[in-house]
Amino acid sequence: MEDRCEVLVLGIGNVLWADEGFGVRAVEALHAAFTFPPGVWLQDGGTLGLNLYEPVASARRVLVFDAIDYGLAPGTLKVLRGAEVPAWGRTKLSPHQTGFNDVLAIAQLNDRSPEAIVAIGVQPLELSDFGGSLREPVRARLPEAVALAAQELAAWGFPGTPRPAGSRFEPLNAASLAIEAYESGRPSSADACRIGDPRLLTPAASGKDD
Numbered sequence: 001m002e003d004r005c006e007v008l009v010l011g012i013g014n015v016l017w018a019d020e021g022f023g024v025r026a027v028e029a030l031h032a033a034f035t036f037p038p039g040v041w042l043q044d045g046g047t048l049g050l051n052l053y054e055p056v057a058s059a060r061r062v063l064v065f066d067a068i069d070y071g072l073a074p075g076t077l078k079v080l081r082g083a084e085v086p087a088w089g090r091t092k093l094s095p096h097q098t099g100f101n102d103v104l105a106i107a108q109l110n111d112r113s114p115e116a117i118v119a120i121g122v123q124p125l126e127l128s129d130f131g132g133s134l135r136e137p138v139r140a141r142l143p144e145a146v147a148l149a150a151q152e153l154a155a156w157g158f159p160g161t162p163r164p165a166g167s168r169f170e171p172l173n174a175a176s177l178a179i180e181a182y183e184s185g186r187p188s189s190a191d192a193c194r195i196g197d198p199r200l201l202t203p204a205a206s207g208k209d210d
Helices: 018-033 049-057 084-089 100-109 142-155 179-184 198-206
Strands: 005-012 040-046 059-067 077-081 116-122
Touching: 005 018, 005 049, 005 142, 018 040, 018 059, 018 116, 018 142, 040 049, 049 059, 049 100, 059 142, 077 084, 077 142, 084 100, 084 116, 116 142
Parallel strands: 005 040, 005 059, 059 116
Antiparallel strands: 077 116
16 A cells, blocks of 8 residues: 555635635644644645646645635525535636646545545635635635644644744745735735736727737
C-alpha cells in the first residue's frame, strides 16, 4: 500500500475574486493560529483543480475550506461531512472556479478515496469583484472557521497547539499575498476596473464592434 499522509487541510478558491478567496484565507488563518503534529499538511489549493488529485488521494483524512453556495444568508458557515461533500462539489460558484468533486471522483475510481472528509464552507456575498478581497460578513467568519477546523482535527487525533502571541513563523504563502498586504496594495475602484478589462468592455457597452 502506498504511503499516505494522515491529514490534508486544503484551502480552495481564488483570492482575486472577492469571497471566492475564503478557502485560501481560512487555511492561512489556521496556519497562523496553530501548529500541528507531524502528519498534518496545510496547503493553499487555490484553483489547482485536478492537480490536487495526488495530495487528496495520498491523504487518509481531508479537511477543505471553501466558499459554498448554500442559498443562505451571506456569511453563514456550514460543515459538511462524508457523502455531503461530493454533493456540494458538483456545483460551481462561477466560471473561474474548478470542481473539487472531479478530484474526489477520480480518487474513488482508483480506490484511493480519503477515509474521512470534511468541508467547512461559507455562503459568499460577492464573487464578481475582480481584484477584490473578502466582504465583511465573510471575513468576519474566519475565526469561527478556524476554530471549527481545529475541533475537527482534534477529533481526528491531531490537536493544534496555539502559537504564542507575536511569535514569528513561516507564512503559508508569500508575504505579498497576505490579506493585509493584498488589501493595502489594492488600487481604488476609480483606478482599476472591477469586472474586467475596460478596453474590452467599452465596445460591448456601446454596441460597437470595433
